[in-house]
Amino acid sequence: MDPKFPTRAVPRPQILAERAYHTLERFLHIEAASGGVLLIAATVALVWANSPLSGSYHDFWHLPLSIGLGEHTLSKSLHFLINDGLMTIFFLVVGMEIRREIYEGALSRFDQALLPVAAAAGGVIVPALIYLAFNSDPVRGQGWAVPVATDIAFAVGVLALLGRSIPGNVRVFLLALAIIDDVIAVLIIAFFYSGGLDYSGFLVAVLGILLILGLQRIGVGSAFVYVVPGAIVWMGLLLTGAHPTLAGVVLGLMTPVVSVPMREPPLEALARIAEELRKGDAVARKDTHCLAIPLRALRLARREMLPPVVRVQAALHPWVAFGIMPIFALANAGVSVGGVDLSSGDAQLIMLGIAAGLVLGKPIGVVFATWLMVRLKLSELPPGVTWPGVWLIGLLAGIGFTMSIFIAMLAFQGEAHLGAAKLGVLLGSLIAAVVGLAWGAVGIRRPRV
DSSP: OTTTTTOOOOOHHHHHHHHHHHHHHHHHOHHHHHHHHHHHHHHHHHHHHTSSHHHHHHHTTTTTEEEEETTTEOOOOEEEOOOOOOOHHHHHHHHHHHHHHHHTTTTHHHHHHHHHHHHHHHHHHHHHHHHHHHOSTTTTGGGGGGOOOHHHHHHHHHOOOOOOOHHHHHHHHHHHHHHHHHHHHHHHHHHSSOOOTTTTHHHHHHHHHHHHHHHHHHTTOOOOHHHHHHHHHHHHHHHHTTTHHHHHHHHHHHOOOSOOSSSSHHHHHHHHHHHHHHHSSSHHHHHHHHHHHHHHHHHHHHHHTHHHHHHHHHHHHHHHIIIIIHHHHHHHOOGGGGGGGGSHHHHHHHHHHHHIIIIIIHHHHHHHHHHHHTTTTSSOOOTTHHHHHHHHHHHHHOOOOOHHHHHHHHOOSSSSHHHHHHHHHHHHHHHHHHHHHHHHHHHOOOHHH
């Protein structure tokens, strides 16, 4: 041991704090845990919205928030801040997941991507057709896209509850399908739920995109520097009339998949600088002037150990999974059952159309499209994935929740229709999760080696 750097006794409170932190860190990366937190938030919202305090639920989320500078004041509700602001970060993570899959994942090779793409397409078309079979009326028909989406966090979280009895490739297939599903959902939002567009807003969005490209070109790797141009893209899309959360997808797809070029590989730079610091006496002397340059180089090398798309996604994932998505669920899943007039034929048909689309349409569409691809010999099932496994994937794909509620809010303006749609999403997602769990526990087992 180098005498310049003797070991020191660590206080017990610090040891206990470190253990607690590591336990919390492990918990934040357990997918089943994030699904559980999301479920708790939705349950709290439902109880709150149907309790004697139901009035406070709706009043709270519509509290106005104002920002002013002189005579200019911007006032928006808390609900807007969550659905149009915070959810942009959710879509940013979705965009980065898509970017990674295209670069090095299930979507990087045509033969790998073909089967989940076909399965996702089947899982979009069939639920939409089932919904329209219940709701051919043009007004109710606006909700055709509500049952086509899959909630990645919930679906993968429920799959994780089944443990190691499920083959690993089933999870990979479900994840790839859910990501493609998100791509389709984003395109649907962009083309069908953005209304009349004010194209002048695109000039603002393009300005933000050009700033991002310029920063990437000169090698700026700090994620915080991109907050301002990202906000410009968000504002531009808001001005166009398109849903501003699409800015998150745009930014996610633009996130680099390789690290900023360095004159020296990051790992070698870390080793060299650490060795130089050990041999010198700047640390012992606490000479901040001499340490400034090597410490900056250390931070840069440490940062560039991982490409931005991996680094930023890993940093945002706990905040999205355990913060943004539960807050979204808390703000939007509170359907006052007494306020939904289910005696109305319209409300019943909307609710049934969405629930049937999720529970029946998703598995039928996924399995049929997969069977067709295999039957036509255009693709084959991944190793370890059996037909019961494909049915499990289809059932869990019927958990729409976050994205389905999001689309429902874009599709329906009236409270009666929106309430029925949310009820259909909650009911359909719950049934899909329970049936998926039961099917996975009884019908799926990892093949014995």
